[in-house]
Amino acid sequence: MAVLVTRRRIVLLAASLLIALSAEALQSPGSTSKPDYQGTAVIVGLHPPPSALHPTRPVVVLHHEPIVGLMDEKMEMPFIAASTELFKGLKPGDHVEFGLKNTPDALLVIDLHPAPPPRRR
Numbered sequence: 001m002a003v004l005v006t007r008r009r010i011v012l013l014a015a016s017l018l019i020a021l022s023a024e025a026l027q028s029p030g031s032t033s034k035p036d037y038q039g040t041a042v043i044v045g046l047h048p049p050p051s052a053l054h055p056t057r058p059v060v061v062l063h064h065e066p067i068v069g070l071m072d073e074k075m076e077m078p079f080i081a082a083s084t085e086l087f088k089g090l091k092p093g094d095h096v097e098f099g100l101k102n103t104p105d106a107l108l109v110i111d112l113h114p115a116p117p118p119r120r121r
């Protein structure tokens with residue numbers, strides 16, 4: 001009997017722990033979805049894998065404006081993209097806004113979408 005009670009307590013504890021973890025996940029929707037840096041750029045090239053730039057991962061070459069907190073200069077450079085899905089509907093010459101995430105193996109593009117070309121108002 002005592003053993004049964006203890007087991008039930010453990011199950012309840014585990015259940016409440018899961019609920020707590022889920023609530024936290026909902027509040028901050030994943031470390032993968034929030035960019036560490038954001039910027040604007042013109043797409044120079046889109047390279048789904050395999051390409052000369054990377055054998056297995058998608059690469060986007062951007063001519064980017066200064067990236068606050070990361071790069072003070074505008075420049076052209078390649079970035080690994082999280083997925084080729086990010087390339088959909090985009091082509092070289094397009095003005096884009098992008099989000100970067102610091103991951104252990106790459107400064108990863110996790111967001112890439114069209115932006116209006118810069119203009120004075």
Ligand SMILES: [Cu+2]
Nearest residue numbers: 064071075077
């Ligand atoms: Cu750069």
